[in-house]
Amino acid sequence: MRRVAIVGVGTTPFKPRFIDKTYFELAFDAAKDAFTDAEIKHTDVESTVYGIYNDLFERQVQPDLYVHDYLGMGGKPSMRVNTGGATGGSAIRAGFMEVASGQSDLTMVLGVEKCSDCFDYRMGQSSPEVLKSISYTADMTYEQPTGRTAAASFALAVIAHQKKYGNPTAEQMAKVSVKNHGNAALNPIAQSGKVLTLEDVMNSPMIAYPFRFYDNCLYSEGSSCVILASEEKAKKICKNPIWITGLGASLDYAILGNRENLYTFEASRQAAKRAYKMAGITKPRQELDLAELHDAFTGTEIMAYQDCFLCEEGEGGHLIDQNITERNGSFPVNTSGGLIGCGHAVGATGIMQTIEIYNQLQGRAGRRQLDDPRRGLVQSIGGIACAWTVCIVLAKGGYNA
Amino acid sequence: MHKKDMAKDWQFTQTDKTKWIETEASRIGVTPFDVEKAFSSEFDGKKDLFSPLEIPDVMKVTYKYTYGGQSAFFRALRDYGKLLGAKCEACDFTYCPPRKNCSRCYGETQWVELPGTGKIASYTTIYKGTSLITGKTPCICAYVSLDETDFVVLTNVEMDDPSKAKVGMRVKAVFKPERTGRVSDFYFTAMSEGA
Numbered sequence: 001m002r003r004v005a006i007v008g009v010g011t012t013p014f015k016p017r018f019i020d021k022t023y024f025e026l027a028f029d030a031a032k033d034a035f036t037d038a039e040i041k042h043t044d045v046e047s048t049v050y051g052i053y054n055d056l057f058e059r060q061v062q063p064d065l066y067v068h069d070y071l072g073m074g075g076k077p078s079m080r081v082n083t084g085g086a087t088g089g090s091a092i093r094a095g096f097m098e099v100a101s102g103q104s105d106l107t108m109v110l111g112v113e114k115c116s117d118c119f120d121y122r123m124g125q126s127s128p129e130v131l132k133s134i135s136y137t138a139d140m141t142y143e144q145p146t147g148r149t150a151a152a153s154f155a156l157a158v159i160a161h162q163k164k165y166g167n168p169t170a171e172q173m174a175k176v177s178v179k180n181h182g183n184a185a186l187n188p189i190a191q192s193g194k195v196l197t198l199e200d201v202m203n204s205p206m207i208a209y210p211f212r213f214y215d216n217c218l219y220s221e222g223s224s225c226v227i228l229a230s231e232e233k234a235k236k237i238c239k240n241p242i243w244i245t246g247l248g249a250s251l252d253y254a255i256l257g258n259r260e261n262l263y264t265f266e267a268s269r270q271a272a273k274r275a276y277k278m279a280g281i282t283k284p285r286q287e288l289d290l291a292e293l294h295d296a297f298t299g300t301e302i303m304a305y306q307d308c309f310l311c312e313e314g315e316g317g318h319l320i321d322q323n324i325t326e327r328n329g330s331f332p333v334n335t336s337g338g339l340i341g342c343g344h345a346v347g348a349t350g351i352m353q354t355i356e357i358y359n360q361l362q363g364r365a366g367r368r369q370l371d372d373p374r375r376g377l378v379q380s381i382g383g384i385a386c387a388w389t390v391c392i393v394l395a396k397g398g399y400n401a
Numbered sequence: 402m403h404k405k406d407m408a409k410d411w412q413f414t415q416t417d418k419t420k421w422i423e424t425e426a427s428r429i430g431v432t433p434f435d436v437e438k439a440f441s442s443e444f445d446g447k448k449d450l451f452s453p454l455e456i457p458d459v460m461k462v463t464y465k466y467t468y469g470g471q472s473a474f475f476r477a478l479r480d481y482g483k484l485l486g487a488k489c490e491a492c493d494f495t496y497c498p499p500r501k502n503c504s505r506c507y508g509e510t511q512w513v514e515l516p517g518t519g520k521i522a523s524y525t526t527i528y529k530g531t532s533l534i535t536g537k538t539p540c541i542c543a544y545v546s547l548d549e550t551d552f553v554v555l556t557n558v559e560m561d562d563p564s565k566a567k568v569g570m571r572v573k574a575v576f577k578p579e580r581t582g583r584v585s586d587f588y589f590t591a592m593s594e595g596a
């Protein structure tokens with residue numbers, strides 16, 4: 001297997017709506033930004049991977065056809081990846097495999113998502129119709145008619161986790177929201193600029209018990225792009241590539257009766273184990289310096305602490321209580337602001353998270369910059385109660401530094 | 402020609418607002434009132450050529466969907482108000498929701514009648530729902546461990562006070578009087594203490 005590096009990144013801001021751009025125009029902005037950063041031309045790209053989640057958001061089945069066309073990529077090998085919320089992470093995994101296998105020396109991985117063109121005319125707003133588009137991901141025969149939302153699917157796991165371990169508590173979840181909103185306020189591409197207090201979060205309206213409004217991620221539109229290169233190519237065109245040293249994925253049972261329990265996310269545990277094994281990591285808390293964990297909800301960030309082996313089983317709540325995952329803590333999590341603060345433009349999200357780690361490792365994270373981090377983790381999850389997970393380990397310096 | 406002057410000398414044709422609203426409302430299946438509300442600002446005069454233009458649209462597909470090998474579950478539900486499971490004798494494992502083929506051993510399962518009782522394995526109360534359940538919130542959505550199965554089923558639990566829901570609570574299936582052959586034909590309610 002060949003080594004794979006990231007040699008350039010680009011992104012649009014994440015916003016509630018780009019009324020002035022279609023999905024392919026958003027993709028164009030992110031791609032152009034990435035080509036500028038990598039100092040390449042679009043004609044240099046040998047293959048493309050598109051991460052796009054929901055055709056109903058885009059009002060277009062197979063939207064990758066029209067992105068590829070608009071980006072002037074006609075004729076190049078391409079595929080579209082869709083693994084729900086984990087689409088961005090899976091797209092990077094697909095791009096990695098293209099380069100690692102020798103199929104390509106320079107691959108563009110681009111995620112893009114609209115959503116706020118969905119519109120509920122009766123309510124006069126987008127969100128109920130966005131939720132409806134997402135609800136078709138639930139098993140249509142046995143589960144979708146219950147009205148379960150994405151928030152409910154994760155709330156069911158968090159309640160089971162609370163029952164088993166006594167956490168996360170409402171206050172611990174609120175702390176995650178305050179932390180991630182605080183980080184987002186320092187991130188120029190973030191959707192939210194709000195600085196919140198624990199009271200703001202704990203008094204916000206209930207969405208799906210135990211998640212209140214500020215426990216939820218934001219619906220966003222946006223596009224993010226990374227350029228992947230083989231080792232030989234990377235050394236030619238880039239002074240300081242960031243290496244993908246670990247990669248692991250898992251798709252768990254989507255019908256939860258088939259799972260061993262409701263209170264952990266086995267997909268995340270398996271994906272993390274695989275990524276750590278490939279990266280040669282045995283003590284992730286010591287050997288990694290930071291992580292972007294998929295905080296679709298505050299409670300799931302806390303569950304991710306244990307599922308990515310950053311703490312003992314059931315002890316996720318303590319990490320936030322002890323301020324360990326704060327930006328100035330010993331193991332910062334979601335310096336981008338995460339999905340809760342920066343936003344969740346579904347197909348682009350895992351790529352946005354990867355770009356945050358890339359920027360931190362490059363010393364390009366502006367006011368969010370940590371003190372010389374060397375190795376970071378991305379966790380990208382999606383589907384019913386975290387059916388999918390992709391974990392990515394990124395490192396700077398030499399491949400094995 | 403400078404961009405901002407481009408439409409200066411063109412003949413402007415005003416869309417007939419009333420006719421447009423009625424046609425579009427009928428095309429996407431919403432009321433003319435709601436279309437007018439959503440597009441109120443589009444018709445107050447000539448708009449800049451370069452300002453974003455939105456249109457009402459809908460993606461709709463109708464089905465005559467077959468339940469295939471799961472049909473017996475829905476016939477039992479709709480026509481008899483009964484809950485069926487599917488048991489794999491080889492694995493001694495009972496599924497509900499049922500499946501014709503055992504995902505563990507790849508053998509065939511047998512239909513079994515279930516008592517329709519169980520206990521809450523986890524739950525949540527949905528306050529902000531999709532446009533499919535507008536007006537029906539708050540509603541409890543739960544995984545119920547069904548008696549005589551090895552499975553949990555995702556279902557709705559109806560309670561006067563949703564805050565009384567608890568993990569471990571005993572519940573029983575209630576079949577609606579008018580059924581359509583969907584899982585929404587039944588829901589669960591709390592069983593009395595000691596049941």
Ligand SMILES: [Zn+2]
Pocket residue numbers: 489490491492493494503504505506507508
């Ligand atoms: Zn079997």
